[in-house]
Amino acid sequence: MQLSDSIKYIGVDDHKIDLFEGQFDVPAGMAYNSYIILDDKIAVMDTVDEDFGEEWLSNIKKALAGKNPDYLVVQHMEMDHSSNIQKFVDVYPEAKIVSSKMAFVMMKSMFGTDFADKQVVVAEGSKLELGKHTLNFIAAPNVHWPEVIFTYESNEKVLFSADGFGKFGANDVEDPEGWACEARRYYFGIVGKFGANVQAVLKKAAALEINTIAPLHGPILTGADAKEAVRLYDIWSSYGVESEGVCVLYTSVYGHTKAVAEKFAEILKAKGCPKVAISDLAREDTYECVEDAFRYGKLVLATTTYNGGIFPIMKDFIGHLTERNYQNRKLGLIENGSWAPMANKAMAAAFEQSKGITICEAKVSVKISMTAETTSQLEKLADEILN
Structure with missing residues (x-):
């Protein structure tokens, strides 16, 4: 050299x-x-x-x-x-x-x-x-x-x-x-x-x-x-967008939230999304996921409600983003909860101090497993995140 x-x-x-x-x-x-x-x-x-x-x-x-x-x-x-x-x-x-x-x-x-x-x-x-x-x-x-x-x-x-x-x-x-x-x-x-x-x-x-x-x-x-x-x-x-596409990151306890995230990725692809980068935060390298979250201009987080808030791995991951001044992104939220889904509200609050974060109005809320209503909500979120 x-x-x-x-x-x-x-x-x-x-x-x-x-x-x-x-x-x-x-x-x-x-x-x-x-x-x-x-x-x-x-x-x-x-x-x-x-x-x-x-x-x-x-x-x-x-x-x-x-x-x-x-x-x-x-x-x-x-x-x-x-x-x-x-x-x-x-x-x-x-x-x-x-x-x-x-x-x-x-x-x-x-x-x-x-x-x-x-x-x-x-x-x-x-x-x-x-x-x-x-x-x-x-x-x-x-x-x-x-x-x-x-x-x-x-x-x-x-x-x-x-x-x-x-x-x-x-x-x-x-x-x-x-x-x-x-x-x-x-x-x-x-x-x-x-x-x-x-x-x-x-x-x-x-x-x-x-x-x-x-x-x-x-x-x-x-x-x-x-x-x-x-x-x-x-x-x-400058926190700009390097690549067009959507980053989808999820945590899942029994596989139901994973199924919802994967269904959402399918819907995005069917609607012509140029790239869908999907990862399980519990199993992928954390900093590979941080990299993807910054690489694309659109991020969707899917997680379970835990102790009335955010599943720990997702909570930690959001901390990795916010402490690195994550900004200028469109954000979609998907939550799951067996009886009282609360993760979407907590995730939105976690980004309150972040600059230029636009949270999609179309949110997805699931009680345990995916239904036809879930799919309808996913369709609406996909339309908003892509436009």
Whole structure:
């Protein structure tokens, strides 16, 4: 994954990990990217996860070919990228550390020192001359931690984008679905709450000529792939609609609500819906479902009444959406209850603080099992959600 003769990849792949950040399933592993820029002055871009420090240092040594680095640029202090700062300092004590003011505060919390004698504090508009290469620093707060900086190298036109434009999966595993699928799950799972912050950084990036995007996770993006990634990030971070269709998500205790949801999906398809993405929240990956809910402009939730409210798995899922600023969507509701269906009212209330959520007037209420009346209600909901 060498970028050029002077910018080289020195990251690692992790196939030991099962859950990223303790919650995201990563069956294809994870990449922790790091880069080195070789010039009159030499800069290393970020470290890697703690478990791979020795491999990373070996990669640096090989790339240096007997030279010493002048700088370690720390764009993001999350532990999968910063854990080896102290090890780097131990091996290369003459190198300076380049980062934001807040990052150095975090370093003191993490390592017991803020490396005061090595600090090069940068902020929006700061530059660092390496020779032919110039690093231009871009403040990117809350993408997705508050101390984050991006770095634009203006000679080769490379945007080092921290966690931005990252994806799940190790780089040595070919992803048959391409970049967008796992990048989307990564974005909405991890960064999705901070759409306004991403939009602010995209506006800054729009003024730059970018040939290459070098993120801290996932593949290096060039040419048309980089342009497509920026296009999708603009949609995702503005809470726009990426794909036409309806996402149908359900929970079901004894199979009756599942049958209603599946019947609704059949009705949607019969009415010409271009895509129906239907999932059982209890059995599908939560963040795959979060991804689908954001991908499509229309969402239908079907669940059982539980303790006079929402079935726990559905309640938790709605929380995943609202805490990520779910907005600008049309929402349909389907409830089931053996004697007193109440879930629709509770689900509607859960979205009261969400922006731009239009709840369909046609609601579906079932008592235990589907009837002809249920089908009639489903037809009305389908007509409204599709129009």
